[in-house]
Amino acid sequence: MLASLLPPQVAAVEVRSDPAGFALYPEEEDCVRDAVPKRRAEFAAVRWCARVAMARLGLPPAPVVPGHRGAPGWPPSLAGSMTHCAGYRAAALTRRSDVASVGIDAEPDEPLPEGILQVIALEEEHRQVAGLLRTRPGTSWDRLLFSAKESVFKTWYPLTGRELGFEEALVTLDPVEGSFRVRLLADAGPLGDAPRAFAGRWAAEGGVLVTAIAHTADVLVPA
Numbered sequence: 001m002l003a004s005l006l007p008p009q010v011a012a013v014e015v016r017s018d019p020a021g022f023a024l025y026p027e028e029e030d031c032v033r034d035a036v037p038k039r040r041a042e043f044a045a046v047r048w049c050a051r052v053a054m055a056r057l058g059l060p061p062a063p064v065v066p067g068h069r070g071a072p073g074w075p076p077s078l079a080g081s082m083t084h085c086a087g088y089r090a091a092a093l094t095r096r097s098d099v100a101s102v103g104i105d106a107e108p109d110e111p112l113p114e115g116i117l118q119v120i121a122l123e124e125e126h127r128q129v130a131g132l133l134r135t136r137p138g139t140s141w142d143r144l145l146f147s148a149k150e151s152v153f154k155t156w157y158p159l160t161g162r163e164l165g166f167e168e169a170l171v172t173l174d175p176v177e178g179s180f181r182v183r184l185l186a187d188a189g190p191l192g193d194a195p196r197a198f199a200g201r202w203a204a205e206g207g208v209l210v211t212a213i214a215h216t217a218d219v220l221v222p223a
C-alpha cells in the first residue's frame, strides 16, 4: 500500500508483523536497552524496514539512531521516514538529490479518542471532517486528518529543525483521489525558504490508515 503513495525514487517497505531474528546495531540497541518489549519491537521492526529500503537503493546497511527531537538520523545523502502502529510498521527512504524530505504515518482506522479532534483540527478542517463522516461513512476521517498532520510534521521537521503546531498546517483531504494538500501557515520567520505547501497521498487497508508526503519542489498552494 505504501509504495503506491510515493514516487518511484522512494523505496517503501512495510510489514504487518515483526521480522524475526533481526539484530540491531549496538548504537541502536543502546537506545532501547531499558524500553518495554512493545517499544523494542516497533523500534527494531522499522529499522528492519529501513535496512531493506537501503538495499533497494543499492546502499549498504547503516544504523538509524534517533537524533534531535526523535528524528531518525539517516546517512547524510538520504531522506526518509518511519512509522509504526498496531499491526503495521514501515520505512520510506530516498536519496536527497531526488526528494528533499519524506514523511509517512500509519494509524488504526478508528475514531480518534474523545476530545482530540478539537485539539488538532482547525475550524475549516473540523467542518471538512464532519461532512466526510456524514456523507462517506466507513473511513475514520478524523483519524486520517490526524495522520496527515503527523506526516506533515515528519516531513517539515527534518527540513527546518522547527516545531510545527497542529494549528500551523491546514490540511484538505480529497476523499476520491486518495490525496491531500497542505498549506503551511507557520510564520517562516528566519526560515524564509521554508516550504509553504506539501502534497500527500493516503490509503486505507486492513484496518490501517497510511498517509505519505514526498516533498520535492515547490507545490502550488491549494485554493
Ligand SMILES: CC(C)(COP(=O)(O)OP(=O)(O)OC[C@H]1O[C@@H](n2cnc3c(N)ncnc32)[C@H](O)[C@@H]1OP(=O)(O)O)[C@@H](O)C(=O)NCCC(=O)NCCS
Pocket (backbone or CB within 6 Å): 042, 043, 046, 066, 068, 069, 070, 071, 072, 081, 082, 083, 084, 085, 104, 105, 106, 149, 150, 152, 153, 154, 155, 157, 158, 164, 165, 166, 167, 168, 169
Ligand atoms: C514526532 C511525531 C510526529 C511522531 O508521531 P507518532 O505517532 O509517534 O509516529 P509513529 O509512531 O508513526 O512514528 C514514530 C517515528 O517517527 C519518527 N520521528 C520521531 N520524531 C521525529 C521528528 N522530529 N521528525 C521526523 N520523524 C520523527 C521516528 O522514526 C519514530 O520512530 P522511532 O522512534 O522508532 O525511530 C509525534 O510524536 C509528535 O511529536 N507530534 C506532535 C507534532 C505534530 O504532529 N504537529 C502537527 C503538525 S501539523
